[in-house]
Amino acid sequence: MSADSLSVIIVDDSPAIRRRLVAMIAEQVGVQVVAEAGDALEGLELTELIVLTNYPYIAYRRRCISLGADHFFDKSTQFDRVLQVLREMCPRVNRTA
Secondary structure (H helix, E strand, O other): OOOOOEEEEEEOOOHHHHHHHHHHHHOOOOEEEEEEEOOHHHHOOOOOOEEEEOOOOHHHHHHHHHOOOOEEEEHHHHOOHHHHHHHHHOOOOOOOO
């Protein structure tokens, strides 16, 4: 991993979703998945925390943001927003995927 790479930790309770995100991110230049976690408690020490959930309720959003989440997305309608955030964090992320 180069100094210009963005390190990502995937946190999701679903192994299938984690695999899908890992595969999607692996195709991006400048981004490397360095770890995975099965729940939010394991991921709380992240610098940039992206919540991707099947429960996009406003109360959950507020709670996640109050606990330190930087982004909160609905899995069913905003899955691709993850790449948008990564691109904003690291301009070297592949923009052709």
